[in-house]
Amino acid sequence: MNLIFYLLAIATGVVTGGITSLIGASGVMIIVPILTMLFKLNVHTAIGTSLFVDVIASLTVAYSYYKNGNIELKSGIWIALTSIIGAQLGALFASKMGEGNLSTSFGVVLIIAGLSMLRKSYKEKKDPSDSVSGFIQFKAEWQKILAALIIGLGIGVLSGIFGAGGGVMILLALIILMSFPLHKAIGTSTLIMAITALSSTVGYAARGNIDILLGIILSVGAVLGGVLGSRYANKVNEKTLQRVVGICFMSMGVIMTIIEIIK
Template sequence: MEWVLLVLIGIAGSSVGSLIGMGGGIIVVPALLYLSTLTTSFSHLTPQIVVGTSLFTMIFTGLSSTMAYMKHKTVDYKSGLIFLIGSGPGSILGAWVTEKLDLDSFSIYFGTFILFVSFVLIIKDKFRPLPYKKDRGITRTFTDNSGKTFEYGFNPALGIIIALVVGFLSGIFGIGGGSLMVPTMILFFFFPPHVATATSMFMILPTSILSSITHIALGNVNWLYALALVPGAWIGAKVGVFLNTRLKSKTIVLLIRTILIIVGIRLIYQGVTG
């Protein structure tokens, strides 16, 4: 029963994560934390083990999603590699910081962070991307399947600094940096939504590997649970990419932010009353 539940969590988390470029941890981490308080079978799970196991699972979510998005030619490799200069070291630092948090503190901080992400998703459609100066950074173009061409760009130094912060948060909470990186790419750097999502999943792959190495060294990966989550993560990533090409973005965002608000409030309540 435990294995079936973990596979289903892996599918759900990875489907949602690859759908909007967040990585599966935004679902997997709260689900495992909730199970640790609900049943004795999962009571031995600590925030550190949950995060470490989630990040290890996201290696396969990122790999599966990236391979699928490559076929649609929506991954901006150059921009993704520039962002990785910041997110890589940030994810390692975040993984070490996780060691200092107990369950209640982790739940409060993580719940607050999830509510912040849901707020970003609520307001992101109300703002147009900020203008950028073409002569002061990287300029990119992308033509979608309908023939519409998008122009976008960013200042490399600013991109690396933002990615460092995002990678740090990813390492702490085990959620994948896309929860902040995708809105940032869309709002500040003019990225088309589909390119932002695909590029975020491309970044999650190496970032998850770096964070996982740190967590493995600290003994924070439950290998039995990881083996159960990985098949679900692989399958879910394919499902998420498929849905990304079929569903309207407004429907996706509405569903996700509703889930995030519920999860965030539940975690804060758990941390305060724990």
């Protein structure tokens, strides 16, 4: 390993931590393509290593939001519980998939995530009564808990398969179904994302699919990016950031898919 290798790894970590802190999205979607394309890791090890970094970055960001009173686990804890189970199921399923299929699938996920971010960035803000949360009403507390458990299971499975802590999906669930304010939704989803990613990380580690040294180097940058990003989160133009990240996701998704097709 030379100096350029270390600097590139730390820079990747900084970007990952920054994205996690600013938009509540899992930085895994950034790390996996970079690890496979630039660091030449196989996709299973890339996902496992990225999950390791995701845990560190998410905990760092969650702590920053916690200090500002923007974490609420009264409802979100139920999502975290089943997401742990789902993450193990997803990691098991991923180990049975061929590397080419997994890379192609991840590329498609990146493209969809990018399109979703771009669409959201251009969507005009509507009155709260027009949102889904305006007509989805839970008559009893157990119905809300059951919905959260089902959501958590689905998020966990996707996390285990694709290495994503599910931050965007958790965020949407908290906003739409749980009616969380945006800042509290980001803080809470980041903590849940850390728990989910930790469960997936254990699954990948048990199969020897984590590069610990590289993960530690990436985590150094992720902590730095997470701290700086959280500090200035409220000053960032959210729509502009969503457009930039959306384009990045789509570009990397297309590249990964094309590479697998022409192999």
